[in-house]
Amino acid sequence: MHTLCLDIGGTKIAAGLADPAGTLIHTATCATPAASGAEQVWAAVAEMITDALGVAGGAVAAVGIASAGPIDLHSGTVSPINIASWRGFPLVDRVAGVVPGVPVRLGGDGVCMALGEHWRGxxxxxxxxxxxxxxxxxxxxxxxxxxxxxxxxxxxxxxxxxxxxxxxxxxxxxxxxxxxxxxxxxxxxxxxxxxxxxxxxxxxxxxxxxxxxxxxxxxxxxxxxxxxxxxxxxxxxxxxxxxxxxxxxxxxxxxxxxxxxxxxxxxxxxxxxxxxxxxxxxxxxxxxxxxxxxxxxxxxxx
Known part of the structure; x- marks a missing residue:
């Protein structure tokens, strides 16, 4: 099965699917409605997730999230400096609600960039x-x-x-x-x-x-x-x-x-x-x- 991946920043939101070898087989981006309310920003993320699930045939093995920070790994919340409406936003819980029963793991966008370059760059x-x-x-x-x-x-x-x-x-x-x-x-x-x-x-x-x-x-x-x-x-x-x-x-x-x-x-x-x-x-x-x-x-x- 595929892995769903998200990269959420103040400028753009990206979503992708990777095969078991880690190769991205689908990517899509949209502009972040950073000046909008919290639910409007989440709606953009949820739409990206739904579209990716459609490409995957409705099921994924796991979800990885790279988010602009600060983040809080213990609570699964994010407070990106450039998304003013997201303060303590429960991103992990929200994503898990769209993809129930699938493990969801959150990381800062910087550490995810480092991990990506270390793995394949x-x-x-x-x-x-x-x-x-x-x-x-x-x-x-x-x-x-x-x-x-x-x-x-x-x-x-x-x-x-x-x-x-x-x-x-x-x-x-x-x-x-x-x-x-x-x-x-x-x-x-x-x-x-x-x-x-x-x-x-x-x-x-x-x-x-x-x-x-x-x-x-x-x-x-x-x-x-x-x-x-x-x-x-x-x-x-x-x-x-x-x-x-x-x-x-x-x-x-x-x-x-x-x-x-x-x-x-x-x-x-x-x-x-x-x-x-x-x-x-x-x-x-x-x-x-x-x-x-x-x-x-x-x-x-x-």
Missing amino acids: AGRGARFLLAMVVSTGVGGGLVLDGAPYAGRTGNAGHVGHVVVDREGEACSCGGRGCVETVASGPSMVRWARANGWSAPPGAGARALADAARAGDEVALAAFHRGTRALAAMIASVGAVCDLDLVIVGGGVAKSGRLLFDPLREALADYLGLDFLSALRLVPAELGGEAGLVGAVRLAGLG
């Missing part, structure tokens, strides 16, 4: 890895000693909220100076505009990357500033967790060498400990399917 063979997304925000998840590490509540791996500037900007998490306030796409664009980058209204990280490739000094400075913040965070997490691999994905990571070259250069300044000398940094391989693949794996580990 750039992290195959690594035992201690951080997989992270640099996009609208900065998120991540950990696989330690070959197993997903969720932490006490399920929220381990929120690397976007490692503080890299004690006097820095206020962050959506309530803290100050988090790496997300420096290195996310919107943060880099905001800094570039404040420092003289002239771009049409609505221009975002992709336009900033294009400007940097064309030699715009402010755009290049924004990328260098962001990558130094990322490097400081990676070195810190690497030292705490004794990592051997860091995988970077997300929209900003699609800029390729524009991100990875200065990031690797900056990392060299921070990785002074001998046991970090072999730490590798690689691009993600699974793209937008990493969370779904990780959710499949998570369901299988249940």
